[in-house]
Amino acid sequence: MSALVAAEMICSNPDCRVSVDKKCVEGLSFDQCQFFGKQPVDLGPAAAGDVAAPAAGIDLDLGVPLHALQASGVLRAARSRVIGIIGAYDCGKTSLLAGLYDLFQEGPIAGITFAGSSTLHGFENICHDSRVASKRGIAHSSRTSRGEVVFYHLDVQRDGEPDLISLLLADRSGEEYEDVADEMANGLSMFELRRADTVTVLVDGRRLCDPKTRHDVINSVAPIVQGLQESGAFERRPQLAVVLTKNDAVVGSDKADVAMADFDRLVETIKRRFGDRFSDIRKFVTTASPKGMAVKRGDGLQELLFYWLNAGAPEPVVPVRPASDRVFAALRPRED
Structure with a gap:
């Protein structure tokens, strides 16, 4: 030291x-x-003679997404899984979070029961525009703002198991992940990925079917993963889920076969280039918020949820010895 x-x-x-x-x-x-x-x-000493008035009623959580310190409290309270979700702008990340929450509105998911959440209001906010009550003509999801990462929290319980499992789903602006492809240093502050049990990379199915954007999608994912790897985000060797989103657009496209072949090749490329950085790599196909009736809402999310919950313990980080003996060589960027 x-x-x-x-x-x-x-x-x-x-x-x-x-x-x-x-x-x-x-x-x-x-x-x-x-x-x-x-x-x-430092909260400071209480003034002499001050006596706290008895609380009237019950204090309730605000129910909004958690910041890092609040998420840390969830990790200490129960067996937990941290899920890092990586995706470019408008790739379907918010829809995926909302779709998973909405699945639990219908009851247990194959033996997994909703057991609570400290971010219910946050979930309801991102779900609203995809419901009839919003009076929108088609389902819509708000984009995540740039800035500090926040976490959505779900407690679940499996049949036959007495203990709860807490899921902490990290939400960060897609543009910030795209910036990592341009400059590796932009990934140094993404502490949620260094703590993640499962990293989830989202691939936009709708854009993959469009000849104008197809190559942008194919060529954008690997550079983001590369930049994050070089910034040390995957030192614990978490699981990696590569998820095709908006499968309803793929199913309804005349380019469906081409899009699925592109997705399969992208997964194989990730396995070949980054397989040693992850304990396991699997692909998933999902439809969180379909625009039509061709695909069921929430299709594929059950399998992804199982994968998140079955995450093995990532390997501990082995400190990297600085190449130089100078003290400054051991310094690392501060995570605010």
């Missing part, structure tokens, strides 16, 4: 005791923990 690290053995996570036991409460190395090295928030 360098003298620099020893001098800054503090953490803004109130549950972390790094100054005492020299260990990260999340099990991460110090250069990967976004809270390490930051001053804890």
Whole structure:
């Protein structure tokens, strides 16, 4: 441990005791923990004689998507799976999140029961525009804004198992992932991928069927994965799910055979180039929010959910020894 690290053995996570036991409460190395090295928030001493008034009623969560520190609390509370979802702009990421949530509205999914969520309001917001109540002519999903990553939370329980499993689904703007293909450094702050049990790459089926955009889709996925790999996002060797979205557009297209062949070749390319960075790679075909009746809403999401829940424990990160003996060579970018 360098003298620099020893001098800054503090953490803004109130549950972390790094100054005492020299260990990260999340099990991460110090250069990967976004809270390490930051001053804890001082709430200040209570004024003398102040007595808190008894709370009237019950405090409820806001139900909005979680930020990193709140998601960290979910990880400590129950057996959890972190799912990183990578996709270019308008590839169907928000629809996938909404579609999975809507599947549980109909009851258990093949023995998996919805058991709670601290982000119900957030889920309802992204589902609204795809429902009749929105009075839209066709289903619509709002785009994710650029900025800080947020997490959608689902607790589920399998038949015959007493313990809950918490799913934390990371949501980040697609443009930010596209930026990684242009500049590897843009991936350094994507801590949700370094913590992910399963990384999910989305491939836009509608654009894959369009001769004008087909090559853009095929040639955009691998550079994003390459940039993230070079930034160290996959050091724990998570599972990788390569997901074709908007399959209703593929089924209804006269280019369906070509699109599926392109998708299969893309999956094989990813396996060949990046197979050693993942513990397992599988492909999925989904329709989260179809525009017509040719494909059932939520088709393929059940299989993807099973894969997320069955994620094995990723390998621990092996610290990379700096090539130089200078102290500055061991520094890493701070994750704000």
